[in-house]
Amino acid sequence: MAEIKDLRSSNRSLTQTASGNLIPIMNSIINLSVEQLRRAASIKEQIDRLNTELDRLLGESNGETIPTKTRTMSVAARRKIAAAQKARWAKMKGKTTGRSRRKMSASARKKIAEAAKARWAKAKAAGRKSL
Numbered sequence: 131m132a133e134i135k136d137l138r139s140s141n142r143s144l145t146q147t148a149s150g151n152l153i154p155i156m157n158s159i160i161n162l163s164v165e166q167l168r169r170a171a172s173i174k175e176q177i178d179r180l181n182t183e184l185d186r187l188l189g190e191s192n193g194e195t196i197p198t199k200t201r202t203m204s205v206a207a208r209r210k211i212a213a214a215q216k217a218r219w220a221k222m223k224g225k226t227t228g229r230s231r232r233k234m235s236a237s238a239r240k241k242i243a244e245a246a247k248a249r250w251a252k253a254k255a256a257g258r259k260s261l
Contacts, residue, residue, distance in 0.1 A: 162170065253260075 159167070
């Protein structure tokens with residue numbers, strides 16, 4: 131750890147800018163001595179080895195995606211799902227959004243029709259063409 135701090139303190143171009151981005155690496159490599167470059171390379175290799183060991187311990191892959199199994203559904207299951215969906219749609223379409231209409235008995239309709247005919251007969255007798 132002390133060696134890393136020494137490397138950073140001896141080379142100010144490895145520090146971060148105010149925005150948090152690293153200054154371009156080329157500027158920092160140019161200013162390093164051969165010994166510092168060797169030390170930086172060995173530290174990088176050590177970090178890579180530790181990351182590999184950590185991944186192995188945690189059971190993670192090295193950025194490779196693990197193939198997932200595709201689930202297939204049987205034809206019977208698909209038919210059941212389709213039938214259930216059709217039943218849901220039928221249930222939704224069967225419902226009316228407004229009030230349900232009231233049914234009138236045949237005798238009640240007959241009474242209303244007779245009353246309307248009587249009104250028209252009275253209106254025609256009076257010489258009117260509309261009610």
